[in-house]
Amino acid sequence: MIRPRRPEALGPSAGGVRRLAPADRLWYAAYGSNMHLDRLTCYLAGGRPPGGLRTHPGCRDPRGPARTAPLLLPGQLYFATESRVWTGGSAFYDPGPGLPPADGTAGPRSGGGELPARGYLLTLAQFSDIAAQEMHREPGADLDLTEALARGRARSGPGRYETLVCAGLLDGYPVLTLTAPWSSRDVAVNPPSAAYLRHIAAGIVASHGWSPRRAAAYLAGCPGAAGHWTAEGIAALLDDA
Numbered sequence: 001m002i003r004p005r006r007p008e009a010l011g012p013s014a015g016g017v018r019r020l021a022p023a024d025r026l027w028y029a030a031y032g033s034n035m036h037l038d039r040l041t042c043y044l045a046g047g048r049p050p051g052g053l054r055t056h057p058g059c060r061d062p063r064g065p066a067r068t069a070p071l072l073l074p075g076q077l078y079f080a081t082e083s084r085v086w087t088g089g090s091a092f093y094d095p096g097p098g099l100p101p102a103d104g105t106a107g108p109r110s111g112g113g114e115l116p117a118r119g120y121l122l123t124l125a126q127f128s129d130i131a132a133q134e135m136h137r138e139p140g141a142d143l144d145l146t147e148a149l150a151r152g153r154a155r156s157g158p159g160r161y162e163t164l165v166c167a168g169l170l171d172g173y174p175v176l177t178l179t180a181p182w183s184s185r186d187v188a189v190n191p192p193s194a195a196y197l198r199h200i201a202a203g204i205v206a207s208h209g210w211s212p213r214r215a216a217a218y219l220a221g222c223p224g225a226a227g228h229w230t231a232e233g234i235a236a237l238l239d240d241a
Contacts, residue, residue, distance in 0.1 A: 002209035004070040004116065007168025007175040010152055026145075027119040027170050028127050029071055029177040032091035033196060035118040035203025037068070043130045049199070054085050059129035059139055065120035070208045071175065072114045073167050078184040079192045079224025081160060084136065089190030089224045091200065093179040095153075095165055116218070118207040119175060131178055134161040149174055155181055184223055191228035198237040205238070212238040 007027075034040045039049045046058025075096040079089030093115070122130075129139030135157070147154035148164040156162045161178040168175050180187070192200075197219060204215040216234035219225055225234075 002070055002207075004072045004208055005119075005170060006072050006114075007170050009168050010166060025066070025121060025123055026127055026173050027069070027071075027175040028065075028122050028130065029073060029117040029119050029167060029175050030203075031073065031077055031093050031115055031117040031177065033086070033199040033203065034130075035116075035207055036199045037203075037206070039199055039203070040065075040120065040130075043133050044126065050195075052085050052195075053087070054136075056133050057139060059126050061123060061126050061129075063126075065122055067119075067121040068207070069119040069121075069170065071117040071119045071167075071170070073117050073175075073177070074114055076113060076184060077115045077219075077222045078189060079222065080180075080184070080187045080189050082190060083193070083196065086193045086196035088193030088196055090160065091192065091196075092160075092184070093165065093177055094184040095167065095179075116204050116208050116210070117177070118203060119170065121173065127176065131156070131161065134178060135159045145174070145176070148176065189224035191224055194237055197225070197229065197234055201234055201238055 030040065042049045042056045044059050044064065045062040046056055048055040076094045078092055078094060080092060081090050083090040124142055128141065128143040131143060132139040143156055148166045152166050154164050156164055160180045163179050163181045165177050165179055166174050167177065201215045201219055204210055205212055212235050213231065217231040219234050220229050220231040
């Protein structure tokens with residue numbers, strides 16, 4: 001039985017780690033199509049994933065992750081905007097009320113519950129190059145994680161995947177992911193494509209050991225997919241894979 005892990009919340013005891021700038025190694029918490037290891041490999045080593053519309057240049061360091069771990073992150077998965085790789089809505093992470101908005105304003109955030117993710121232990125350079133490719137830029141420059149490690153959240157640019165969220169610590173390493181600067185309640189949702197959902201569902205099944213029906217039911221309830229995709233329809237995508 002696969003047991004997912006929950007990152008340790010950033011608190012006063014984590015001050016030494018939070019001041020690391022940059023962190024030498026970190027967990028990249030993938031919650032979208034990169035939960036599928038074959039998909040992540042296209043970012044690391046270069047290539048085009050099945051069903052994708054773009055060939056990725058790869059990272060400066062194309063090696064695979066040092067370790068992987070199933071994770072549960074606080075918050076919510078939702079689909080919005082338009083994916084340039086898959087068409088349909090892109091997957092985003094809303095961390096919910098536990099972390100402040102990227103602009104530092106106060107107030108509650110939407111979201112709640114937990115979402116399954118897959119943690120990859122990477123170098124800072126690998127994570128930075130993946131982030132660059134998510135924004136259709138050439139890899140090659142390391143991200144400055146100082147603010148994200150200190151505050152739990154930081155905007156590194158204006159793009160859809162240029163907001164860094166530090167969800168906590170795992171085995172002494174920060175757990176970081178990429179999302180949009182807005183909340184799920186501040187943007188119009190957009191249903192994801194079949195190929196995109198298939199990759200995400202397959203990644204959940206492989207990393208968390210969920211049954212296809214459980215993964216399908218989870219995704220069918222996410223904003224953007226809800227009301228457009230049924231659990232049966234998503235499960236059928238896995239049957240056809």
